Amino acid sequence: MSKLSGRTIRLIGSRSLNRAGSQGRTRTGRALVKQTGLKLRTVRAAMVPVRASASSLVYRIKARGGDIALKHFDARETRRGVSARPFGQRKIFKGTFIKGGKFPSRVALNMGGHVYARSGSGRLPIKKQKSGVILPRELVKGASAEAWQTTVAKVLPMRVIHEVKRETGKVFS
Numbered sequence: 001m002s003k004l005s006g007r008t009i010r011l012i013g014s015r016s017l018n019r020a021g022s023q024g025r026t027r028t029g030r031a032l033v034k035q036t037g038l039k040l041r042t043v044r045a046a047m048v049p050v051r052a053s054a055s056s057l058v059y060r061i062k063a064r065g066g067d068i069a070l071k072h073f074d075a076r077e078t079r080r081g082v083s084a085r086p087f088g089q090r091k092i093f094k095g096t097f098i099k100g101g102k103f104p105s106r107v108a109l110n111m112g113g114h115v116y117a118r119s120g121s122g123r124l125p126i127k128k129q130k131s132g133v134i135l136p137r138e139l140v141k142g143a144s145a146e147a148w149q150t151t152v153a154k155v156l157p158m159r160v161i162h163e164v165k166r167e168t169g170k171v172f173s
Helices: 006-036 040-046 135-139 142-167
Strands: 047-050 060-063 067-069 081-084 091-094 116-118 126-128 130-134
Touching (some): 006 040, 006 047, 006 060, 006 135, 006 142, 130 135, 135 142
Antiparallel strands (some): 047 060, 116 126
């Protein structure tokens, strides 16, 4: 027990929090993919971890982003409009488009694959379409929040015990 000074205990806490937090982040990200319909790569890029240290025993995930464009949800154009799958459910957005011209010989408009809809009565103006998926909001509800809670509740106690054993030379069993 003499090896466990205040600084050592804080180091044990920060290591345990970081390991449990990174495992929780992985499982939460996988749950968010199913919950939102985004690709794992996009979700991982938006979830930035703020790791715990000996001075600050807090592990946080900062989720970046606002209302995500429809282009990120496997959008493809049909005669009736653009079909995309926000929230994991495929839906047709009537009156929207990605390409220009008349069917069947439509051409790319070189606008980055975004989905647009006319907002006036003529050809212009057009407005980029959003999905309604906001990652910071989705992160704290549903399956993603449950994945975080269950993973951290399961992993954190085991990691604390492991780190105590490691610091004390396996005196505790």
